[in-house]
Amino acid sequence: MxxxxxxxxxxxxxxxxxxxxxxxxxxxxxxxxxxxxxxxxxxxxxxxxxxxxxxxxxxxxxxxxxxxxxxxxxxxxxxxxxxxxxxxxxxxxxxxxxxxxxxxxxxxxxxxxxxxxxxxxxxxxxxxxxxxxxxxAEIKLHQMNSELESLVAKRTKALEEANKQLKISSETDFLTKLSNRLFYERRLCENISTAKRNDTYLSLLMIDIDNFKIYNDEYGHDNGDITLCSVAQSIADSLPRATDLVSRFGGEEFVVLLPETDATGAFAIAERIRKNIEALAIKYTQSDTGVVTVSIGIEALKAGTLNKIDLFKHADIALYTAKDNGRNCTKLFSLK
Missing domain, CATH: 3.30.450.20 (PAS domain)
Structure with missing residues (x-):
């Protein structure tokens, strides 16, 4: 080169x-x-x-x-x-x-x-x-995503809580805070299915405050509401098990479901309820006892004969039998 x-x-x-x-x-x-x-x-x-x-x-x-x-x-x-x-x-x-x-x-x-x-x-x-x-930009996006996820989580939790409260409200009597008729109907179907599956008794108590319309006229609806709440609480406190259910059926009527309970056991619980309400000593001058009392009808059916219609119908008949027998008493359904 x-x-x-x-x-x-x-x-x-x-x-x-x-x-x-x-x-x-x-x-x-x-x-x-x-x-x-x-x-x-x-x-x-x-x-x-x-x-x-x-x-x-x-x-x-x-x-x-x-x-x-x-x-x-x-x-x-x-x-x-x-x-x-x-x-x-x-x-x-x-x-x-x-x-x-x-x-x-x-x-x-x-x-x-x-x-x-x-x-x-x-x-x-x-x-x-x-x-x-x-x-x-990535950090900002990550922060925005985190904030969004946090917001979504909070909104989801709030929505779940709102739905929970809505469900509770839809199944709770606004005055007495007991379960309402809707919840009772659902629990009744569940209890019937369980009783049939296990071949056990299911008892129903129908409870009615004696002469409550007259009580309302005499003492006013505000006092009537207070009495309804007191009676409702007394019934709830008288039930021995968490599986027992009391619901406000309507007006002054209450129903109690007692799973795995025969007529003898149901009668004993009904009498406890009746006596505890009488012991509240809610003044009622037009009552024979001078206080508010209740009448109770009972039906107890086992798996083979248990059905929704007969259970309610028989308990209702027993309730009217109690009323026809002077009120402030408990009656079991009888075919006689």
Whole structure:
């Protein structure tokens, strides 16, 4: 090769080096050269500006400036570079650094181990792109999603609570706070199915406050409502088991379902209810006893004969028998 050709080639190399340097210094991409001992040898202008470094020269020949990294990313960066060295592969990492003004800057870095012709590690080239705007958007989106999820969770909980309260309201008597007729009808069907499946008795009590219309006329509806609530609470307190149910059937009438209870057991519970109500001593001058009393009718049916219609009909007949027998008493249904 002639001297002229060598000179031209040298000029071309020099021009290429100059253009490369110009590109590196003006590129928005931060390029760093780190030697095998992990000392910084070069950082392009983009990186210098991003980290708010006034003079980069004191950093050259010094250990890679890991102090810019928070501790968690510092450890991650070291491990990533070790991985690139051991595997001889190009690796990537996203990490945050804190510039000299204390602001967080995010970079997506590609770490390339560069080897000489003897396959010895010559240096690492670390090419980093500023992704702070993207990360800020991701963080903001994550926060918005978290806030939205929290809001949805709160709304869902509120809706569930509202539905729960609506269900309770739809099955609860507004005055006495006992279960209402709707709930009683549903529980009745459930209790009948259980009794048939287990071949057990189911008893129904029909309870009516004696001469309650006259009581209302004499003492007023406000006192009548108070008496209804007192009687309702007394019935509920008289029931021995959680499976027993008292419901307001309508007006001054109440019904009580007693699962797995025969006529003898039902009669004993009915008498307890009747006596406890009488013991409330709610004044009623037109009553034979001078206080509010109730009449109770009972029917107890077992699986083979148990059905909704007969259970209610027979308990209702027994209730009228109690009324015909002077009130303030309990009667079992009888075919006679």
């Amino acid at each position: 002639s001297i002229t050709e060598l000179s031209n080639k040298a000029q071309l190399l020099k021009d290429a080096e100059r253009r490369s340097h110009h590109w590196l210094e003006n590129s928005p991409v931060c390029t760093k050269i780190v030697d095998p001992n992990f000392n910084l040898q070069y950082m392009s202008e983009s990186g210098v500006k991003s980290l708010c470094i006034f003079d980069i020269l004191p950093y050259y020949g010094q250990p890679y400036p890991l102090d810019f990294y928070p501790q968690s990313f510092r450890t991650q960066m070291i491990e990533t570079i070790k991985h690139a060295r051991h595997t001889k592969e190009t690796v990537t990492q996203e990490a945050a650094v804190v510039d000299l003004n204390g602001d967080e800057v995010w970079f997506h870095s590609t770490i390339v181990p560069v080897y000489d012709e003897n396959h010895q590690l010559e240096y690492y080239m670390i090419v980093s792109i500023d992704i702070t705007d993207r990360k800020s």
